[in-house]
Amino acid sequence: MKNLDFWAAIPDSALTDEQTMRDKTTKIAQFARAFSIFSISKVYIYRDRKYNYSTDRKLLKLILEFLDTPPYLRRSLYPKKDELRFAGLLHPLKSPHHRPAINPIKIKVGEIRQAVIVNTEGRYFADAGLGSLIPLEGSVFNDKRITVRFISEHPKLRCEVITRKDINDYWGYVVEETQSLTDLLQSVSNVVILTSRMGKPLEKFEEKLSQELKTTTNVLVVFGSPNRGVTEILKDEKRHPNEFTKYFLNFFPKQTTETVRLEEAVIGCLTLLNYLIQK
Structure with missing residues (x-):
């Protein structure tokens, strides 16, 4: 993506609407696919302070990193774990760094x-x-x-x-954890995009955002949880989206379903942002 560092952030409550390990694993794989398709180089998992999601947070990090690992290295890096029992059902990412075994x-x-x-x-x-x-x-x-x-x-x-600085190709993503959404937003610079049903329609910022994406060095796009948007999460931290960015955006302004699932929001938002970057 034109030497742009593209980052994404999801909360540790991202799996709250999934009840089984198999469903949680499948959902994480959908995130991993989207991040890899659109060249996300860093994935942040931030803490949703409403409840303790430590188990899901560990699972998110484990499976995201497992899927980003080339298949030929997995046996060396990942001993058998109960949390990975459904990993064999997942589609491979086939990212550029997943080179095939050769002579x-x-x-x-x-x-x-x-x-x-x-x-x-x-x-x-x-x-x-x-x-x-x-x-x-x-x-x-x-x-x-x-x-x-x-x-x-x-x-x-x-x-x-x-x-990574020596590599011109997309080379997968790294996964980092952060204590809160506020901590994350205060630690990054350049373009920050908060996604929310409460935000302003993307079309109102399309030209301005497209131009800014062409000149910036990195962009962070932040997603809320299945049950709580970024506004509610920041409210618990006594903060407001406008403190951190002018891009508080609704990517689905005319949605005709009651909700947009988080995995759908990720692929949809990244698709539109990719279009703006390449525009």
């Missing part, structure tokens, strides 16, 4: 893949899903999941650790 002979200098760090007798190697460990050169970060760039070819494959 190491085909690896070219400059190719990048995600990997996990393996320490063997004091030496660091990368498991990049190639069937064998690859010697890791240079500085090694503490993160177990890394991105590597190959600096030599078969039969003497070697690689080095790189960061």
